[in-house]
Amino acid sequence: MSRGKLPRPTDAELAILRVLWDRGARTVREVHETLRDGSGYTTVLKTMQIMTEKGLVTRDESQRAHVYSARLPRESTQQQLVTDLVDRVFGGSPARLALQALSTKKTSPEELAELRQLLDSLEKESES
Amino acid sequence: MSRGKLPRPTDAELAILRVLWDRGARTVREVHETLRDGSGYTTVLKTMQIMTEKGLVTRDESQRAHVYSARLPRESTQQQLVTDLVDRVFGGSPARLALQALSTKKTSPEELAELRQLLDSLEKESES
DNA sequence: CGGGAACTACGAAAGGCTTCGTTGACACCT
């Protein structure tokens, strides 16, 4: 049931996952309060129940108010979504996605330095 | 009707857009033949009709077999999807997406060089 | 002209996502 690859999270699911990633394990009420979008409590509850079925989250039922956790760390999901996008619209080239992403500007000098470092290590790697 | 921002294309719509971007304006039949997924002719037709309503494509009805074109160039849609993903899962930081994308490896030396060039110009820019 | 091929248009069904009302359980307070 819980084995195998997880489905791509929908937008509503992603919003919930962001809360769980940012603040750790949380109850439905806490998640609902955190994401102050217009959605009602039972909407959030239902979505999180579905996410449990899909395996996107796990829950601890030992307390009356169930406590939910993201099943995968943020980075895994980011990786999944990036790979997905690369395949669907960038012809399988991560570099083209990176170029497109960076063209939107708004990148701090610190991040540029970090990118340069990654580039260095990638080039070194390809030489060997 | 056709003004305003376009909706995010669905997966099936993206597959069709890829054909139109790669090969230029095409009829339904040509698109259907090109993407050799299992879907039937009328499925592709219907999807393309919906895309027309949404404004994702335009069509020339002067011929009996209507000729469809992507309304936006590939780059605009890529930009839209990248921005979308950056906002939804990378906390608004294009650089973090770029880092994640490049960590998947499989990047050719040519592309690395291209990235380095972009990085250079971005750094120069931030100095001024 | 008649028939078949190549089209578009229409409508409906199935499945997924999102929403929420309602119900029932449980817990605490008085």
Add this chain to the structure above:
DNA sequence: AGGTGTCAACGAAGCCTTTCGTAGTTCCCG
């Protein structure tokens, strides 16, 4: 014990996506 508040579960509705069968149109060929 009764009332109030908090919670999970259920089910249904509305909407979107994807799928395709069917029907109608147009064109061409013999």
